[in-house]
Amino acid sequence: MIPASIAAGSDRFGLGWRRELAVGILSHLDRIDVVEVMADDLFDAPRRERRSLRTLAAQTSVVLHGVSLGAASSAPVETERLDKIARLCAEVEPQFWSEHLAFVRGGGVEIGHLTAPPRTLATVEGAAANLNRARSIVGTAPLVENIATLIDPPGSDRDEVTWISEILATSDCPMLLDLHNLYANGLNFGADPMEALAQLPMDRVAAVHLAGGRWIGASGARRLLDDHLHDVPEPIYDLLAEVGARAPYPVTVILERDGRYPPIELLLDQLERARRSLAAGRARRAARTDRGAA
């Protein structure tokens, strides 16, 4: 379910907070509605860094984004991690916090990054149990994000859209829809991302991630890698317009960039492009609603 505070708001656009972008972000808060901060970077940060985050939160809207929970697993998430998220949320009071539908460890092995688990009933149930625990310990449910994968998850018995939809239904969490992840998985494994938007429960979408990537691998066996090091490609803006046409509630759109940082103006231009795309979709939605009412 979408929290009332989000449902009552308006579409917003922002950037992922990175040290290298800090000056650019702070100099352009008039063009940035919201900043997404990596929660894991702050769990054990010195007091001055946490104080800086509170200062940032006093100047603009902040949301927290986690990467290491590993919620989509048949194994229970670690209570210590949830306690850290709870403490950070209490300190910063973000509008929302989010995590990934990924598994990041198994049998004592830390994978070190987001990995797609087998898409099965067991991981649906495991994710729902983990997300319910997260809600109970942190006090609010996370927005859950679809991830990109270079490997077709072994042992899966359902497709990505079905799996995500089942988790959303059983956990009652809102969704952070990563459009480049959806796009990359579609190209890599033969699914149509536009069709996926028609099938996903768009009344659960409260936030959107935009990013870029690059092709890797030998010819004939290439895959699109979601690396956050490249500009947002044109098809992602088309998907964002479709989100605008389909999602009934306001969305927070975050542009993610993790390296090869361009001048801040270029990122702001991409944010403006995103505003126009979402607005075009919203206009389509409004026209449809008007026709329905006539």
Place this chain on the structure above:
Amino acid sequence: MSTARFEAFLARIYVDAEARARFLADPRGEAMRAGLAEREVSALEKIDRVGLELAAQSLQRKRRRRFRRLFHTR
């Protein structure tokens, strides 16, 4: 499917190059030695090999980048 043991097996072949090489040389044998159920063994025999190699390389790069960030930003 998706037992904790299966997820642990996947984690191992994603991060450990030697374990991955042993697995790719004998998927059924390695999966059975890990005590996986027959349907899990069967799923691993059909693994997306191109994806496995690309994912393992990508995960290694990301782990290195994360370590660099951790040790150079504080």
